[in-house]
Amino acid sequence: xxxxxxxxxxxxxxxxxxxxxxxxxxxxxxxxxxxxxxxxxxxxxxxxxxxxxxxxxxxxxxxxxxxxxxxxxxxxxxxxxxxxxxxxxxxxxxxxxxxxxxxxxxxxxxxxxxxxxxxxxxxxxxxxxxxxxxxxxxxxxxxxxxxxxxxxxxxxxxxxxxxxxxxxxxxxxxxxxxxxxxxxxxxxxxxxxxxxxxxxxxxxxxxxxxxxxxxxxxxxxxxxxxxxxxxxxxxxxxxxxxxxxxxxxxxxxxxxxxxxxxxxxxxxxxxxxxxxxxxxxxxxxxxxxxxxxxxxxxxxxxxxxxxxxxxxxxxxxxxxxxxxxxxxxxxxxxxxxxxxxxxxxxxxxxxxxxxxxxxxxxxxxxxxxxxxxxxxxxxxxxxxxxxxxxxxxxxxxxxxxxxxxxxxxxxxxxxxxxxxxxxxxxxxxxxxxxxxxxxx
Amino acid sequence: xxxxxxxxxxxxxxxxxxxxxxxxxxxxxxxxxxxxxxxxxxxxxxxxxxxxxxxxxxxxxxxxxxxxxxxxxxxxxxxxxxxxxxxxxxxxxxxxxxxxxxxxxxxxxxxxxxxxxxxxxxxxxxxxxxxxxxxxxxxxxxxxxxxxxxxxxxxxxxxxxxxxxxxxxxxxxxxxxxxxxxxxxxxxxxxxxxxxxxxxxxxxxxxxxxxxxxxxxxxxxxxxxxxxxxxxxxxxxxxxxxxxxxxxxxxxxxxxxxxxxxxxxxxxxxxxxxxxxxxxxxxxxxxxxxxxxxxxxxxxxxxxxxxxxxxxxxxx
Numbered sequence: 001x002x003x004x005x006x007x008x009x010x011x012x013x014x015x016x017x018x019x020x021x022x023x024x025x026x027x028x029x030x031x032x033x034x035x036x037x038x039x040x041x042x043x044x045x046x047x048x049x050x051x052x053x054x055x056x057x058x059x060x061x062x063x064x065x066x067x068x069x070x071x072x073x074x075x076x077x078x079x080x081x082x083x084x085x086x087x088x089x090x091x092x093x094x095x096x097x098x099x100x101x102x103x104x105x106x107x108x109x110x111x112x113x114x115x116x117x118x119x120x121x122x123x124x125x126x127x128x129x130x131x132x133x134x135x136x137x138x139x140x141x142x143x144x145x146x147x148x149x150x151x152x153x154x155x156x157x158x159x160x161x162x163x164x165x166x167x168x169x170x171x172x173x174x175x176x177x178x179x180x181x182x183x184x185x186x187x188x189x190x191x192x193x194x195x196x197x198x199x200x201x202x203x204x205x206x207x208x209x210x211x212x213x214x215x216x217x218x219x220x221x222x223x224x225x226x227x228x229x230x231x232x233x234x235x236x237x238x239x240x241x242x243x244x245x246x247x248x249x250x251x252x253x254x255x256x257x258x259x260x261x262x263x264x265x266x267x268x269x270x271x272x273x274x275x276x277x278x279x280x281x282x283x284x285x286x287x288x289x290x291x292x293x294x295x296x297x298x299x300x301x302x303x304x305x306x307x308x309x310x311x312x313x314x315x316x317x318x319x320x321x322x323x324x325x326x327x328x329x330x331x332x333x334x335x336x337x338x339x340x341x342x343x344x345x346x347x348x349x350x351x352x353x354x355x356x357x358x359x360x361x362x363x364x365x366x367x368x369x370x371x372x373x374x375x376x377x378x379x380x381x382x383x384x385x386x387x388x389x390x391x392x393x394x395x396x397x398x399x400x401x402x403x404x405x406x407x408x409x410x411x412x413x414x415x416x417x418x419x420x421x422x423x424x425x426x427x428x429x430x431x432x433x434x435x436x437x438x439x440x
Numbered sequence: 441x442x443x444x445x446x447x448x449x450x451x452x453x454x455x456x457x458x459x460x461x462x463x464x465x466x467x468x469x470x471x472x473x474x475x476x477x478x479x480x481x482x483x484x485x486x487x488x489x490x491x492x493x494x495x496x497x498x499x500x501x502x503x504x505x506x507x508x509x510x511x512x513x514x515x516x517x518x519x520x521x522x523x524x525x526x527x528x529x530x531x532x533x534x535x536x537x538x539x540x541x542x543x544x545x546x547x548x549x550x551x552x553x554x555x556x557x558x559x560x561x562x563x564x565x566x567x568x569x570x571x572x573x574x575x576x577x578x579x580x581x582x583x584x585x586x587x588x589x590x591x592x593x594x595x596x597x598x599x600x601x602x603x604x605x606x607x608x609x610x611x612x613x614x615x616x617x618x619x620x621x622x623x624x625x626x627x628x629x630x631x632x633x634x635x636x637x638x639x640x641x642x643x644x645x646x647x648x649x650x651x652x653x654x655x656x657x658x659x660x661x662x663x664x665x666x667x668x669x670x671x672x673x674x675x676x677x678x679x680x681x682x683x684x685x686x687x688x689x690x691x692x693x694x695x696x697x698x699x700x701x702x703x704x705x706x707x708x709x710x711x712x713x714x715x716x717x718x719x720x721x722x723x724x725x726x727x728x729x730x731x732x733x734x735x736x737x738x739x740x741x742x743x744x745x746x747x748x749x750x751x752x753x754x755x756x
Contacts, residue, residue, distance in 0.1 A: 012454055091448065168454070326446050327453055336448040352453075359453045365460040365516045366558040371696035372458075382696070382744055400746050410452030417458040418558075424450045 003206055005231035006241040008378040010411045012234060012332070014207065015169040019291040019298035024175050026302045027315050031101050033306030034086050034343035035061060035072050036094040040141040042068035047097050053080045056108040058282055060131065061097045070143045070346075071133040074099055075284035075304040077106035089309070089328035089342045090335050096343075099306065113280040117190045122153070125190060125277055132276035133283045133346070138162060138173070138237065138266035139329050141347040144273065147265065148194060150258035156195040158247045158262040161188060161270055163204040163211065164230055164237030167330025170350040172287035173267040175300045177204070177211040180271055181218050187274035188225055191265065198263070200225040201246050207232040234332060235409040239264050241378050253404050268349075289350035290316040293358055294323035303344050309351055310340040323353035331359070332410040364419030373412035373422055379405045383412035387422040390429025395436065398429045406430060460557075464517035466638045467686070470629035471524045474682060477625040478618035482532035482584055486618045489532055489539055494523035496543025504552045518557050522546050525565035528619030528682055529726065530572075533584045538576060542568040562733040563690045566683075566726050573726070583615040595677040595716075595723065598670070606669055609676040620682040623675075630685040639689040642698060646705025647684035647712075648675055654713030662717060680712065683725040693733040700736075700743040707739075708732045 037045040043065035049055055055074045062072035078101045086096040117125060130145035150156055161184070165173040177184060188200050202219070204212050206229045216227045230236050230245055239257060242264055243249055249260040257264050265273075268287060275281040286305060291298035296317030303312055309328070313319070327334040328348050344351075373383035379402070386403040389395075398404075403426060412422040479486045501519040505512045526542050546568035551560045573580045583593055593616045594604040608614050612622025620626070633639045655674050656666045675681065688694060688708055695704050708728045715724025 010456070012456070324447055325449075325453055329451075331451075331453045333451045334453065335451065336446065336453060338445045338448055354453065359447075361447070361449070362455060362459075365513065366556060368460055368463070368518075368558050369691045369696050370463065371691065374696060380745065384696070385744070401744060402746070408451075413452050414454060415456050415458070417456075417463050418460050419455060421450075423452060427450065 003229055003231040004203075004245040005233060005236065006244045006378055008376050008380070008411065009233040009235060009241070010376050010414055011232075012168050012414060014232070015291070016171050016174070016207070018169065018293075018295075019289050019300055020171045020174055022171075022175075022297075022299045024179055024287055024300045024302050025315075027304070027307065027312065029076060029101055029304040029307040030311055031103075032081070032308070033074075033076055033078075033099045033101055033304065034096045034308070035074065035099065035306045036086065036088045036096040036343065036345060037062045037072060038088075038094050039072065039305075039345040039347060040070040040135040040143055042066065042070070042143060044095070045069055045072050047083050047095065049080050049083070049097060051080050051082050054078070055080060055099060056106050058108040058111040058284060060133070061099075064130070064143075068143060068146055070135050071131055072097070073133045073282045073284055073305075075306050076101045077104055078102040087339065087342055089337055089345060089348060091338065110280055111282070115278055115280055117193065117277045120277070122194055125194065128277050129273055131282070132272070134269055134272045134276060135346050136266055137268035137272065137286060137346060137349065139167075139333060139347050139349055140239075144265065144269050147258075147263060148191065150263070153195050154197055156198045156258060156261055156263055158243075159188070159191055159195060159198045159200040160242055160246055160262055160264045161200060161202040161267060162237050162239075162242055162264055163202050163208075163215075163267045164242060165208070165267075166205060166232070166234045166237040167332055167334075167349075168234070169291050169352055170289050170330050171291070172289045172300055172349050174208050174211055176267055176271055176287055177208070177215060181215055183271045183274045184215070184267060185218060185222065185225065186278060187270035187272075190273055190277050191263070191270065192224055195263070198224070202227045203230050203236075203242055203246050204228070205230050205232040205236055234411065235378060235407070238378065238407055238409055240407060283346060286344070286346065286348065288312060288344055288348055291350065292323065292353040293355050294319050294321045294353040296320040305344055305346060307344045308340070309337065309342050309344060309348075312344065312351055313340055313353070319353060321355055324356035325352075325354050325359040327352040327354065327359075332414065333408065362419045364416070367418050367420055370417060372415045372417065376411040376415045378409060378411065379407060381405060383422045383426060384420065386429065387412075387420065387425040390425045390432070393432070395429065395433050399433060403429050404433060460516045460518070463638055464521050466633065466636050467521045468517065468524055470632045470638070471521075471528065471619065471686065473625035473628040474528060474619040474622060475524065477612055477622040478528075478532070481586060481612060481621060482618060486532040488536065489530055489534065489618060490524065490527040492536055492539040493527040493530070493543050494520055496540045497523035497526065497547050500544045500547035501552065504548050513557060516557060519547060522551070522565045525563075525686055526568055528686065529565065529569040529617050529679065531580065531583050531616070532618050533582050534579050538572060538579060542572050545571050558692055560692055561736075562730045563687050563693045566687050566730050569726050570730060586613065586615045593677065594673060598673055598677065599716075604673040604677065606672055606676070609673055617679065620679045623681050626681045626685055633685070633689075639685075640698075640701065642701040643689050643694060643705045644684040646702045647688050647708045648680070650706040650709025651675065651680060651712045652709075654710050655717060658713050658717040674716070678716075678723045679725040683729055684708075687726075688729050688732070693736055695736050695740045695743065697740055697743040700739045703739050703743070704732055704736065707735060
């Protein structure tokens with residue numbers, strides 16, 4: 001049978017062999033942890049603790065600022081050192097709660113208590129997920145409780161679990177599928193209990209045969225859960241691509257997945273849902289792949305959120321060569337770091353240290369109109385044209401040529417032989433149009 | 441803050457290996473069979489013409505950029521390809537000063553004056569060929585004698601009611617321009633370009649098929665009988681194949697959209713047939729391609745998907 005997939009996309013060097021066989025290692029944080037109030041898509045959270053206050057592990061330290069926002073949870077017990085702006089992985093300085101770790105990991109009340117989800121109401125489940133600070137852990141950071149609250153629960157017929165992990169190098173979702181499959185299925189059962197008409201499909205790229213095999217076996221006894229192998233191709237794990245591949249439905253920037261009866265949740269987020277609902281454990285830790293051709297021992301760590309990136313790199317044996325770039329997230333969509341003195345946040349799926357061989361700045365030429373960018377664009381756009389329009393600030397035409405449909409996957413910039421800054425310019429165009437719309 | 445700062449840029453952070461120069465070199469490699477066959481067929485004088493074309497193109501670009509105090513871009517190899525394509529389109533008998541003028545015209549007038557790489561509105565080498573054809577008609581159509589038989593190209597003899605030897609036309613052992621006589625050599629080059637995914641088959645195929653269809657149609661309208669060997673001879677003869685494979689597929693002057701490529705190819709086929717059947721000369725592909733080049737922006741505009749945007753919302 002032909003593997004399910006989408007049109008367009010690219011096949012970059014995947015680099016996963018570096019860390020895919022390294023099992024998840026727990027990593028204890030040192031004395032200072034930093035919790036920016038923006039670790040998700042949406043509004044800033046508002047800090048509810050002040051300097052000098054004592055906090056417990058699992059305690060909410062910042063409350064969601066609006067509907068689309070998320071609570072921030074302390075991952076350790078200790079004293080609030082300061083509430084001040086700190087450099088984050090996005091490159092911005094953001095208001096952060098800085099906690100000095102007392103090393104005792106004293107849990108807040110009720111954390112770790114076993115719960116039976118079938119005895120909870122739908123609203124209770126959604127509220128638990130909200131107060132556990134769970135967001136899309138694949139990198140986008142969209143609040144999971146919002147995602148799980150469509151207008152009509154009965155309209156959902158697909159619950160899609162994103163195990164594609166299409167970004168090169170990253171193996172955190174893969175390790176979780178191998179090491180915590182029961183939790184994953186537990187999380188799926190909880191999500192399915194919210195949507196009576198839905199069946200669950202776990203989408204996994206065919207370059208992870210072990211995960212496909214293991215989960216397929218575990219799903220044999222599950223009536224409503226199946227595994228769907230997908231063609232290994234970037235950006236297979238992009239929400240729109242995944243919905244196209246699995247449900248054969250199309251969404252654009254004006255629609256959310258639930259408008260076409262689909263809900264897409266990342267593997268890590270689904271496991272976090274299980275922990276929150278069944279084990280009363282909010283989002284305090286996440287799996288981070290530390291890898292790249294400059295890392296001595298590429299590894300998958302279970303790190304406390306708030307831990308400094310430099311501690312993770314040290315734990316991976318430090319650098320084996322001087323890196324050109326350090327990237328939080330994948331090489332296609334992640335953000336490059338000025339410094340490793342930034343905290344791991346909810347969406348930090350990996351820390352990549354790449355040499356100049358992998359991440360060199362290459363001098364390009366003028367566009368030669370080869371059309372490769374249009375061929376690889378999963379949204380069937382003409383990237384060269386809309387990037388040019390954005391560059392010239394012709395935003396009316398930028399919109400006309402569907403510039404706002406860009407998902408910023410980076411395929412066009414990757415493939416461009418003239419090394420034009422396509423995704424970069426289109427991103428600028430999108431931001432400018434959004435800003436204009438917000439003003440109007 | 442730590443002691444050193446790392447390089448920061450926007451995503452994506454990795455790039456494919458293909459570059460403008462590597463694509464241009466692929467085109468140059470694909471031209472080798474045709475050019476080598478040209479040297480075999482027409483002798484060392486053909487080699488001299490090829491070299492002069494290439495040197496003239498590269499030197500023109502270099503000197504122009506030096507003179508205009510612009511960054512020198514000969515390293516992208518596009519001038520090399522222009523030189524080779526110009527050589528494909530010249531008879532080996534032309535005087536040595538002719539390719540010098542041709543190369544300079546292609547690069548300076550057609551390419552650099554319009555903004556350099558990516559901005560030329562027609563294929564530079566073909567525009568130069570047409571310029572030379574108009575300006576020095578007798579020199580440009582003075583085809584060499586091959587095998588001591590005849591210096592008439594197969595198409596001229598077809599036009600004047602003669603017949604053509606198909607096998608000879610496929611192999612290319614007849615008179616014509618340096619790089620366009622051998623269908624076999626051109627097909628090898630085409631295979632390489634398709635294999636390396638430098639070109640898609642859309643333009644060459646639609647050019648060849650539509651040329652054949654329109655030639656058949658126009659011949660029938662003219663009252664002559666249309667036979668398969670006659671059509672095959674029309675396809676193998678003249679610059680049709682080399683034009684379809686190497687020149688109509690030029691990225692800069694052809695549409696980038698998939699439906700646009702097919703429309704563009706059919707337009708070239710239509711114009712070629714029109715020129716060949718109703719025109720004064722037996723040829724016509726070069727003119728067909730550069731005329732179609734002019735319609736590229738229009739074709740692209742019509743074949744790109746657009747969404748209606750409320751203008752007033754944006755003007756505020």
